[in-house]
Amino acid sequence: MDQPPTDSERALPPGWALVRVDQAGEVRLGRQRSPEQDSGAHMTKYVRAANITPAGMNLTDLLEMNFTPAEREVFGLKVGDVLLTEASGSASQVGRSAIWRGEFDLCCFQNTVIRFRPHLTTSEYALVVFRHYAAAGVFAGAARGVGIQHLGGSRLAELPYPLPPLAEQTRITEIADIRLAEIREAEARLRSALHHLNEQVREIMATAVAGELAPRSPQTPEPDRARGSSRSGQINLFEETLNLDVPGLGATVPEGWLRRRVDHVGEVRLGRQRAPKHERGRNMRPYLRVANVYEDRIDTSDILRMNFEPEEVAIYELQDGDVLLNEGQSPELVGRPAIYRGEVPGACFQNTLIRFRAGDGIEPEYALLVFRHYMHSGVFREIARWSTNIAHLGLERFRALPFPIPPRDEQQRIVAEARRRLDAIAGQTRAVQASLARLPEFELELLAAAVAGELTPQDPHDEPSSELLQRLGPPRKTQATLSSLRGDTMPKRRPRPTRQAEPTPDLAAVLKENGGSLPLPELFAQAGYNRDLPEHVELFYLALRNALGGTIRLTGDAAENAELEVADAA
Structure with a gap:
């Protein structure tokens, strides 16, 4: 039946x-x-x-x-x-x-x-x-x-x-290919729109610091209109400084503007280094690090704490209007800046960040525009020093950068106009990103319809x-x-020993038996695990997790074909 x-x-x-x-x-x-x-x-x-x-x-x-x-x-x-x-x-x-x-x-x-x-x-x-x-x-x-x-x-x-x-399979894939191509075309157009919006952002910031965004002030400012505050600890703020030329920066500023070093227009400081001794104490405080500072945005979803003594709080506590910059980042994002606006009361900052505290005569929002321009135009990338894949801005290199200074009232007009334009672009960007985020859903719906027979009608003449x-x-x-198989003319190699008994969790012993190091897939096999048995896969990675950082260590890329060796092999 x-x-x-x-x-x-x-x-x-x-x-x-x-x-x-x-x-x-x-x-x-x-x-x-x-x-x-x-x-x-x-x-x-x-x-x-x-x-x-x-x-x-x-x-x-x-x-x-x-x-x-x-x-x-x-x-x-x-x-x-x-x-x-x-x-x-x-x-x-x-x-x-x-x-x-x-x-x-x-x-x-x-x-x-x-x-x-x-x-x-x-x-x-x-x-x-x-x-x-x-x-x-x-x-x-x-x-x-x-x-x-x-x-x-x-x-x-x-x-x-x-x-x-079979005939319906062909019809399904023909229609699916057309629809998928339409989704890819929509994605390409949306990404192109996103690229153009990002270009507009860069153009706004470039024109802002070049004096081309807002109406100019009618008169030249007196020197004290852009003088640093006493808290910056700077003197002789308006003596001409040498060697300010950096690739990507203009050698001159608009008439009526000044051009000074960054550390002559505000206080520049590196944050406090994190160390085990600071992980507990009587004065635990929240602190910001690179992971919290995005472009023009402080992310408070993951705030850590460490101990700051009272005398350190006086140095490292943040104030409204402080500009924080990523000291170490990828080359494209090094120097990424944002303004602290009291999002985390009483917060200090770590040495992965540089703090710029604007002096009198400098609007923090204007300073943010300058630093965003330096990031997008490649100025920060140009002066950074690289370590592996991390670019370091460097406190002294940042201090020595030139800073264009318009009159105070012009700074305020520049900030207002830039904010108006950037807010409009941000709205368009959110709309484009929302459309991009929906494309995977469209693709999933299309593929689901394809394998359910909903893209094309069935033909009763097709062979079932x-x-x-x-x-x-x-x-x-x-x-x-x-x-x-015929044609195997290679001389026979002596096979590598493979464990056929129960798998062993002692991965260090297996490595020692095989010269001290093995690629991850070979260690899996030599330890006697079978990748087609789910329990073996889980047991192997449990043994690996327990051994890593102890008896064995990773020496290669953590992805495909990672190399593992006995921890004391070096």
């Missing part, structure tokens, strides 16, 4: 079938990378997870390792193969997919990639299904792991696969998927026993 249809099958359109992914096509995990394959007689390009992007395949940095002729038979790519990322630190990025179009005659794939070779389905329709699963969180729900999420070949193989008739399944049968399995 036939079994009644399941809920999933009842929801399928006429002529469709619900199969497993490994019925719709062959599923295979790539070949593991190991040091012994870094050289050999059959060096071959291979695809890894980093080559699979949301926009398709990025083959600008394909790596090579040795694949014997037999291994090429198993792990070689063919036109139409669908490649998926097997793992990611972000669950939302697991299962990112793209189609191999035969860009290279000979190419294989690594075990950070899963290959789906279509059998009952077209490559393009399979890509639609997998993109839907990624966007809808199906892959994220199936993935396992602590820290790095693994989809796993066996878990992908077991997922349900909605299978339309059940008949297709009966006619073609299961997909052909690629021979997995490499030594049984």
Whole structure:
């Protein structure tokens, strides 16, 4: 007696079938990378997870390792193969997919990639299904792991696969491609609009500090109209200073303006260094750091505290109108400034920030415009010194920068006009960003409709998927026993020892047995774990988390193929 249809099958359109992914096509995990394959007689390009992007395949940095002729038979790519990322630190990025179009005659794939070779389905329709699963969180729900999420070949193989008739698959993908192209075009237009709005912001600030934004004052100011306050501790504020020329800065200022060093128009100070001894004490106070200072905005969602003695409070406590700048940041954002407006009462600041306290005759809001201009025009980037990927503005370099000074009343007009224009642009920017944020929802709705049979009507003349399944049968399995394949003429290597017993949580011992260091995937295997067993993946990453910072340490990139070594190996 036939079994009644399941809920999933009842929801399928006429002529469709619900199969497993490994019925719709062959599923295979790539070949593991190991040091012994870094050289050999059959060096071959291979695809890894980093080559699979949301926009398709990025083959600008394909790596090579040795694949014997037999291994090429198993792990070689063919036109139409669908490649998926097997793992990611972000669950939302697991299962990112793209189609191999035969860009290279000979190419294989690594075990950070899963290959789906279509059998009952077209490559393009399979890509639609997998993109839907990624966007809808199906892959994220199936993935396992602590820290790095693994989809796993066996878990992908077991997922349900909605299978339309072949002819309908083609109709679905044709319509989906058109709609997706429309979404991409909308995204491109919105990003172009965002770029133009950002350009307008930069132009407003450039014209503000060049005296071209607001009506000019009719007379030249007297020197004391821009004199620093006594609290700045500066003297001789209007002596000419030398060596103020910086690439990107004009050598002159408008008539009636002054041009002085930053530290001659206000007090400049670096914040207090964070140290373990300050983590507790009698005078715990909130403090601001780089993570709190965005452009023209103080973020108070994550405020930390440390101890400041009373004499330190007198130095480091913030006042309304203080301008805070990121001392260390990415090159594009170094010097990112915002005004403190009392958002966190009694707050001090850390040495990842520089404080500019405007002197008499300088409007803090005008100073903010100058510093925003310096960030956007590249002045801060030009004077910064780089350490790895962090650019440091430097207190002394910042102090020596030139500062254009209009008369006080002109500063106020500049600030008012700049604020009016910037507020208008901010409203437009929010609208564009809101539209951009809705595009992923549109794409998810489109993909969901595609795999539910809602993009195109069913044709009763199409061969039903059940008949297709009966006619073609299961997909052909690629021979997995490499030594049984003809053409493998490579001399036999002595295999690396692999643990076959229960996995061990003593990862340091495994590293010591293998020379002190291993790539993360190889450590996983050498410690006896099976990536297709969810409990093994979870146990491995639990052992890794417990050992990191103690008996073992990370020496490479924390992403794909991270290298781990015994902590006392150096």
